[in-house]
Amino acid sequence: MAKSARNIYSSREISAFCLQISLLLHAAIPLDEGLSVMAEDAVWGEEKKILLSMAEEAELGIPFSKVLEQAGVYPPYVIRMVRVGEETGNLDKIMESLAEYYDKEDVLYKNIKHALTYPIIMITMLLVVLLVLFTKVMPIFEGVYRQLGAEMPPASLAAARLGGIFSGAALLLGGVLAMAVFIVWLLGKKGKKVPAAEKFIWWIKKNNKIALSTAKRRFTSVLSLTLKSGLDLEKGMELAGQLVDHKIVEEKINQCSFELESGATYYTAMKNTGLFTGFYVQMIKVGTKSGRLDSVMAEISDKYEEEADTAMEQMINRFEPTVVAVLAISVGLILLSVMLPLMGVLSAIG
Secondary structure, three states, X not given: OOOXXXXXXXXXXXXXXXXXXXXXXXXXXXXXXXXXXXXXXOOOHHHHHHHHHHHHHHHOOOOHHHHHHHHOOOOHHHHHHHHHHHHHOOHHHHHHHHHHHHHHHXXXXXXXXXXXXXXXXXXXXXXXXHHHHHHHHHHHHHHHHHHXXXXXXXXXXXXXXXHHHHHHHHHHHHHHHHHHHHHHXXXXXXXXXXXXXXXXXXXXXXXXXXXXHHHHHHHHHHHHHHHHOOOOHHHHHHHHHOOOOOHHHHHHHXXXXXXXXXXXXXXXXXXXXXXXXXXXXXXXXXXXXXXXXXXXXXXXXXXXXXXXXXXXXXXXXXXXXXXXXXXXXXXXXXXXXXXXXXXXXXXXXO
8 A cells, every 4th residue: 555645556556455345345344344454454654544534434424435535545537436336336346346457557557667677778788888898898909909019990999989989978868868757757746747748758659559559458448347337338438538548549539429429329439430440349349239348348458458468578579689689799890890900910920
């Protein structure tokens, strides 16, 4: 759970919380008692205060959705879905579905983090190795050859100096970018937005297959959950659209909602707006006619999750040999620059 009431819980923490509430509801244990038990096992003092306060409010008969809202640390989506669960009488199932949803969000976040961290580490190591080779190793050989009365080729010396400058500048630029990202992250934690960073992130999402698959996975997953909870399709799409975080997908969702309001079927609206294509549209058509649209959306969500994972794996698989090839070529050129003058010295001695 969160260390401070000022921070929104992570996806993993929200998943654990929703699962515990689901278990309490399945066991017919009053929420005030369950929250008190959860507070006893809380690790952080601030978390314990939050849970105890929630237990007191639940004991007074305040709706659980209102209790979560007043706590001020839970996402609006959780609060909205809890309210739907209270209205439809299936809060236990909704909490269980929320636990599953946020568990997948946590896995997706970790996969994206790994997909970004690994290339950054590889690039940094490559630049450090090249910087050492060009600025430390090559000058040693240059001095040795001068003592032997030979000289390294001018092209090799120029390449070494340029390589040292390039790798050093790249490391410096990387450090500046890392500091800028850290500052943007700190401002984001405080609720402040940086327009330039927002535009750059949007540009990445717009041109990235992983971001598109992730947005559609989130949309279909949320829509499946809302349909299972008894929420009507239009409201479900509105709620799902708020969590997509992808402008292109958001625009298509809004177009789809407009067509639904105009009397179009869900299948027709999806097909016309291009939100889904090919096999997915056919699945939606079958789900609409059979009354199993919620199950179809859950299946499509799993498919998009697989697409995102596959795209991330492919990116890493393409990147690793590229880094190895660049390092191998650089080391090979350095060895040639060192060995050719050495061969001349040995020939003269012979």
